Amino acid sequence: MSKRIQAKYKIDRRMGENLWGRPKSPVNRREYGPGQHGQGRRGKISDFGIHLRAKQKLKGYYGNITEKSFRRLYAEAVRLKGDTSENLIGLLERRLDAVVYRMKFVPTVFAARQFVNHGHVLVNGKKVNISSYQVKVGDVVEVREKSKQMALVLEAADSPERDIPEYLDVDQKKLKGTFNNIPNLSDVPYPVVMEPNLIVEFYSR
Known part of the structure; x- marks a missing residue:
């Protein structure tokens, strides 16, 4: 992608x-x-x-x-x-493309930008296609149902390269996560x- x-x-x-x-x-x-x-x-x-x-x-x-x-x-x-x-x-770290990348919905931050721009992401149940959108504490970010079987998404979920940081709570099976708190430099x-x-x-x- x-x-x-x-x-x-x-x-x-x-x-x-x-x-x-x-x-x-x-x-x-x-x-x-x-x-x-x-x-x-x-x-x-x-x-x-x-x-x-x-x-x-x-x-x-x-x-x-x-x-x-x-x-x-x-x-x-x-x-x-x-x-x-x-x-x-x-x-x-509050940018939507960064959050999507951190939640391991896609393999790279470049892919995250395209993924968001192409309308594959929901924030609190509503489609948001602006990669620079600022996610707020408590917001729920998820992959749209129709996009969950994309090869890109499956590849990212299975990748052992990255761990999900503690300021995010993610359900990998549902491809859905919550932005718990704004991180400091040491948390990223x-x-x-x-x-x-x-x-x-x-x-x-």
Whole structure:
């Protein structure tokens, strides 16, 4: 369903990290960047480069969110009470495509975006086809009955690659789950180290 296989692995190679912890990632074989100059010497990264890289990594992890959308999320994180970096993670994890991915209804976050956009997901019994929709605490997210036998869904449910985080309560047989609480950074099962505090510094310049 998702046609972003090459693109998503290109992000892996550019970052030099296996962003989603997938066994097929090319970083598992070679850690240098894509293209003919990928193996060239890497100079010392500036402070700006370190902050930019942190932002690109987090954006890329959630399906390469556009800069406009990401900046909007950051502005909302600033507006909310509490730690801005934690608020940003909470808002990203509340995206419907992220919730669908975390609940293991689909194998990748890219597939999750398409899955939601194509109308396969219900929130509290109503179809929602906006991948950036913000799920609220207590919301019930499920796969539409007609979509439960899709190969993509069956593949994800049987995959041993990921565990479902504790802030979600999921019935895998019914392909239905509840968003229990907004997670902190330490609650989110990222396969790599994410540094949202550097992103706050990046936008605060």
